[in-house]
Amino acid sequence: MPKADQIIEIGGFYFHQQPEELRDSDGNLVPLRPQSLRVLSVLSEQAGTLVSKDSLMERVWPDTHVTDDSLVQCISEIRKALGPEAGTLLRTVPKQGYRLDVPSDRPHRASPLTPARRAVLATVAVVAVLALAALLLTPRQPFTSNVQSIAVLPFANLSGDAAQSYYSNGLAEELIVDLSKITDLRVVSRSASFSVAQRTSDPRQIAEELRVSYLVEGSVRREGQNLRITAALIDGKGGENIWADSYAGGEADVFDFQETVLSELVRVLSVRLSKQERERLGVRGTRDADAFDNYLRGKELAGFLTASHNEQAEDAFAEAIRRDPDYAAAHAQLSIVLSMRVEYGWTGDVTNTIARAVRHAERAVALSPDLPFAHFALGRLLSRSFIADRAGASAEFERAIELDPNYTDAYAFYAIVQVSDGRAEDALNTISEAFARNPVPPYWYYMSVGLANFHLGNYEAAEAALTELLQRNPNLQNALRLLIATYGHMGRLDDADWLVMEYEALGAPATITEIMQLVNIEHPPYREAVIDGLRLAGLPE
Template sequence: MDETQYAFGPFVLLPGRELRRDGRPVALGPRALAMLETMAAARGEIVTKEEILSRVWPGVTVEEGNITVQVAALRKELGARPGGEDWIITVPRVGYRLVRDPSPNHAQSAEGGRPSVAVLPFVNLSGDASRDYFADGLVEDVITALSRFKSFAVVSRYSSFAYRNRATDIRQVARELGVRYLLEGSVRLSGDRVRVTVQLIDAASGTHLWASHFDGDLGQLFDFQDQITETVVGLVEPQIRRAEIERTRRRWPDNPQAYDHFLRALPLFVSREPADYLTAIGHLERAIALQPDYAAALAYASWGVARHGTVALVQLDEQQSARCLDLARAALRHGDDDPLVLALCSHSLLAIGHMRAEGLAMADRALAANPNNVLVQVLGGICNMLAGDLAKAETCYSRAYALSPGAPEAPESLAGRGFVRFFMRDFEGAVGWFERSLAMLVDWPPAYWMMTAAFAHLGRLDEAHTTLERLRAFAPHTSLAGVYAIANRSDGRFELVLDGLRKAGLT
């Protein structure tokens, strides 16, 4: 017996049987019921008129006007959603979409809940329809790559491609698809050259959050396609993250809901102030109290405890270490399919739990699951820099920066390259990377104490002393004991750092 049922708002649809509102049957004719079942089975995606005709009137030739009649009957019986909108949305010239549950606890629409994005078909500006395959293949690759992120939802290719060759207002498209962000682009081929232009739009305001173009050679068409996919995905995720943070600041400054607390915590993870991490942890603990299975909040809270120790240059006590690991284990119970959760927890297991093999294996899983996430790459670099393969660490840091040179993690990616060079005893090369990092972020302590140690090992003690004084000017709590508190997280590699800092005169 098929026990499938679909719930939306106050309704429960039992396929082949009936529709119930608040437990009471709703009178629907067999055609209307079949049509509602067809749309409900699509789970929020667009259903074309052709699909409706084949499912509701199988083997019978009828006019499209019959669909309109049945939709009108359904809308009358369903009534309006809490905001006054219809449950069934018309997608002009294409079909219909049944809105999924927009209640406060399960919102997936553009107005609340997890953010969502649609990648619209790229416009072929070449005047040659035979070139559509390149634009379509690029869109499919970008959709597939973005779908690896758990922090936002991506509309399927099927629904996105319903908007091919349609000049439609972006706000209308966003409403019909139920998304907050739209990614659109164009492809122009001229001779042996290809130009791809891409832009990310906040659909509510119509604001262009990011735009760029890429030029390539037809001779390496598919390599060029891979390059665009990696770059676009690497840049889109941080832009959506920033937009969501700003959005929650604008709309819900006092909202106690879990997602709001989570977003309030995120900007604090690039701070150099120890107190900011305590604030972030406080927000995340409140998010967890509201939603105990919130895997991302649990993972970030675990990382926040470890990160606070690094920025404050203090050894975590037994209680703090236990809390860090408990949070990581809880995050993994609820979200071990999320690459970012895996990456955050890999650091906690390795750096705080001293579980080297487990931490490195988990970092590898995260990298394999989503190689396009900047933070996953940075954390893969950190774990391998601390206790793993230095060449792999350098690759992770390099890819993180290449994916999004404007992301908040970019200075840390550059400094990470310096860490790796330092531990490979290429002190001159390390200094170069630290200088690049500090040009972007002038007050990040680890870059300073690593550069101080590098100068000392090069015998350039005057520069080591100058760098150390610059560090003390904004981080007076820096001490050899504090750096040692971080050193015991590594695989003995930080002894080289401590030795250099002693030579520079740090006590």
Template sequence: MAQQRVERRLTAILAADVAGYSRLMGLDEAGTVRRLRDHLAAVRPIIGEHDGRIVKTTGDGVLIEFPSVVAAVECAVKVQKLMARRNAKLLAERRMLYRIGINLGEVLVEGDDIFGDGVNVAARLEGIAKPGGICLSRSAYDQVKGKIDAQFADMGEQRLKNIAEPLQVFRIDIGLAATARAPPTLPLPDEPSIVVLPFTNLSDDSEHAYFADGVTEDLTTALSRLRWLFVIARNSAFVYKEKAIDVRTIARELGVRYALEGSVRTAGQRMRITGQLIDAEKGNHIWAEKYDRQLHDIFAVQDEITENIVAAIEPHLYAREGYRAAGQPPESVDVWGLVVRAIDLINKFGRKQNEEAQRLLSRAIEIDPHYARAHATLSWAIWWATLYYYVEDRSEGYRQSARHAQEALRLDQSEPWARMTVGLNLSTSGQHQRALAEHEAALNLNPSFALARTTYGWALLRAGRFDDAITETAKALRMSPMDSFAGLYTTIHGLALLAARRFAEALPHLRASVAADAEFAGHYNALISCCGHLGLIEEAAEFTARRNKVGPPLMVGVLRNNLRAFAHCEVFAEGLIKAGIPE
């Protein structure tokens, strides 16, 4: 008998579910079922308008197939706008908000049902979408960019449960794209403020594609060393990479006065770097320059650009303080390139990317063992891998991280990444005063170092200085308004608020952390404790179930042992107990 051929097709898949459905059912089971049925009846005409076919409904979830990604996204935006109107008059705890994931992928067809990786990816994207939000895969985004009136944000590569490789994910912020409201404007800081936007790579040579990112990274670091200048964090700036958005809009969204943009082109051993400084408030070009040099002159060019920017913004402050170069350059551009590529990989947060970053950094150290930045970056990569349980022996992981950080400081006492990582390791081991001193040294070297300001707040929190921790972590969030560093910034700020027993203020930050990285069990712990303190027992149960799918079962005794050297241990454990977590 001939084997039956399996039908396959490429299709646009939309997966949606209701955020917090278990909690809503606990509050009012009959009413929740009725409202869900009414909402689905209200959105069916929108689905039909866009030629969508409801494949199936499962409790609070729905799977829909569309003939095109454009139709799927336009339908999703209309659905979310409709749901916002339908929820507007309800109390916050009674609102029913959809999370939506959209993917373009191949599916297996069996009767009226569809299966396969294409469906699985859509379902996982829905799982990381914020309530009321929409997430798209790269394959879906490529089909709609420039075709619909929506603003997309690149979330970078995300690790999705049961999906082998990290996937690049984009989101639509309904608050920006699907309503008539203007983007929120952050107030300007008291001091001069700037964002270094990702330089455009104009090189035909793919081997030198990393140059543009490296120039952006180094200029951000150099400007961050000036204590009178407020500098937006690198990761928030990179949200705008390859986005065709007016620089004045970007500066308004980030809350800065100045923006630096430019391009890099390499050909053989020659390079051309252009840069222009813009007063975003007035729309004027303050300074522009073009540099045609040899590749090995790149560090001198970066210093020259920085000097010109500083002199243009605040000449009197520049003359008084002078420009402090950002450490000693490496022996070769090749070593610098290895470190630049490693930093980009680390900032993607995936396990494979972290492993590849460590390999590149080890190679850089082989070539130039005296380059402090390579040791410092490797120290951070190992620390992050240890935090995320990529390292089996965590004690050994932290020891290796500390060893490379100490070596970086032996080579260059002014290396802020090394100071930060030394401080983190001291804080983790309960050596609070030494940890604070190292963090203060890092921030003295680089006052706009957002990540170090967050980890300084973490060290303050552990040492029992809760109000100071709240202040420092809030500053970090202001320096990086578009990126939470995989939820780390929001987690630590929320944790500081929780430690100070400001539970209602902590809750939205802790929820945001889980939304930023739903696969890291650590983010859930503080959120569950906060829910316990606020009496949100159903929500705590929902998050506990999700957390225990990505990590070992949460136990109060284990967490209390892990936090025994930290000042917030008891308030944390108390919330877990109230949330019903077993001892």
């Protein structure tokens, strides 16, 4: 148990036992109410172990009668303060209590000042993982292939300027996109390869986790208008370099680098290319170095998922399009940025923003009908609740997958559309394909698994998927809604009651009418299944 005057590190944040306060990695005070700080103090004293709900209530409110809602509000406030990693740090154990996943024997720091916050290794619920593994690794239409497998790791930024990392990472991601166009290669997604590379530098371990035979790694040194880039192909089993080369020149030479690396990898791996693949591989999205730079910068900015970064991303993509009006990928990215602005409520001009998003997505497809990402962007937009063109979305996702069989995000989005359209069996096959191709999937893939299984009546499998999803991101309201309905069908009313408190703590009213206004399921029997589950869980109309 920590001493009273110690400082507990919690995923890059620092909790001081005396006085009770939470600070970020730069030493700035994180505002929390006194009750929430007290809850965090009790949890940190018993870090790594389960603290019961009753114990927390007695310690925080010893002489005051309060309801369970007060505790849930504090937990929600703490999670919001801890940010995106909160789901792996502060876990809910239904009907029992909470656990702060910071080992009690971890060294405690004397000062909260550290370099940039370190990535936290996601720890997952063992039962959920076993259940999902059995489900997802044996899909109804199993993915079997003898094609070669490869992962591209983030390129090291050797520029001496951390702000240049968008460029080095962007080059690696562009190589992933290029390699994914080849049918005879299984290419691991960016999210998977970048995530594993953050945890270890051992190529053999990375290859084992990603289930690939080969890795590509590289580095970028960018100084002024000059570039020096290295790239290497590594054998995943032995860790030896199979091929390596370096390139130096001006920024405009980056396109020659991309084409050379791609052709060399195809040659060394003896990959067969169809006539169509060979033609597509030779096509670059733009030949304007400044447009390309703005495109890579915009992609990084969009990934921060804040209103201000969203606006900056729009500016970057707009500049890329100004430099090269026919840059299809930039049009597609701008469409997604505008769509997300509506989805997250970052605009007061919804009608015009949607119209602009549609215009840029359709422009991307018209400019480059063989670009998988263009079809994905349009399909994603058509699948949103403010348009809800399921037939159009399905056609676009199918075309994106046809052009790029490794496009796992397209599988995941398509699965959600299939569920909404009343095709849960098809959706389960589709998302299983995504899991088979992406061994380290992002958390949101589990929503498709939960939805499909729920509407097939596989409630235990649905619960396992939704629990995994909420362990990674406990504030996802759509997952909470569906899990409440799942518990209703399973007759687990205590678990449902607990989740209702969690849901209401996020500021959302837990009534059937309010919830069903937010459920993007149009198939009548599927909507009735959700309503029935909510009623069985005891929610008021």
